[in-house]
């Protein structure tokens with residue numbers, strides 16, 4: 001039995017992903033203290049909401065999806081309730097396995113994971129790093145669980161802040177680009193629904209080519225850029241306006257914020 005502790009945006013994306021890919025509502029519990037949201041989750045997914053102690057009693061796998069700022073309080077609540085029979089998977093940005101282990105106490109198997117919201121559609125990207133008490137079997141179990149909602153890579157924990165900045169936050173950057181493209185189309189006189197269709201299929205197609213070809217993106221970009229053409233005109237503006245530097249700074253800021261969150 002799996003319990004998702006914290007049924008916010010990410011918790012719910014994982015819940016929907018698990019239920020869409022083989023798990024049944026009987027396999028999953030959520031801890032949701034807001035009555036209305038618990039009722040809503042019951043109506044939409046058929047999953048039961050319980051308190052944290054009940055979740056720990058009934059589930060052997062706990063997926064902690066509360067905000068980093070709420071994590072220590074939750075760990076203290078779980079301390080003494082979870083033990084070496086449990087697998088605790090935290091998806092919180094910045095919260096290290098050291099912090100998770102310290103507050104849980106004992107020899108609990110802990111895995112730090114960084115998924116992203118496309119898990120909702122089974123196309124998520126998750127990176128994993130194991131704590132000191134997580135056996136190879138615990139890590140395999142975590143990987144099997146998260147593979148149901150997308151791709152999984154294992155990384156050294158020192159890379160987790162970078163993972164968070166790239167694939168954890170990444171969907172938001174793509175939506176930002178998508179939003180900009182749609183609104184530019186609208187500003188140029190196109191109906192919004194057609195602009196959105198053009199943009200979403202273009203992003204899907206470009207992503208598919210990037211994934212399938214394994215080529216460096218610069219090669220794929222060059223194939224679009226006809227000499228003296230429209231793409232060259234657009235890219236010149238992006239370079240002139242410092243978009244590359246702004247993007248790099250943005251990703252570094254996300255990584256720095258993740259590191260900052262680990263300081264509490």
Ligand SMILES: NC(=O)C1=CN([C@@H]2O[C@H](COP(=O)(O)OP(=O)(O)OC[C@H]3O[C@@H](n4cnc5c(N)ncnc54)[C@H](OP(=O)(O)O)[C@@H]3O)[C@@H](O)[C@H]2O)C=CC1
Pocket residue numbers: 005006007008009010011031032033034052065066067068070073074091092093114115116117168169
């Ligand atoms: N959103 C994303 O794309 C990603 C998020 N994450 C991580 O997932 C975590 C959640 O983020 P996100 O879903 O965006 O945030 P949300 O605020 O949407 O979700 C957090 C949820 O946890 C609930 N909660 C807080 N404390 C407890 C508790 N003690 N017991 C049970 N539930 C509790 C909150 O309830 P209430 O609102 O009532 O306080 C809320 O529903 C964060 O740690 C974030 O770093 C990781 C990868 C991607």
Ligand SMILES: O=C(O)[C@@H]1CCC=N1
Pocket residue numbers: 093164168169
């Ligand atoms: O914005 C955040 O802090 C979380 C972590 C990665 C994506 N969302």
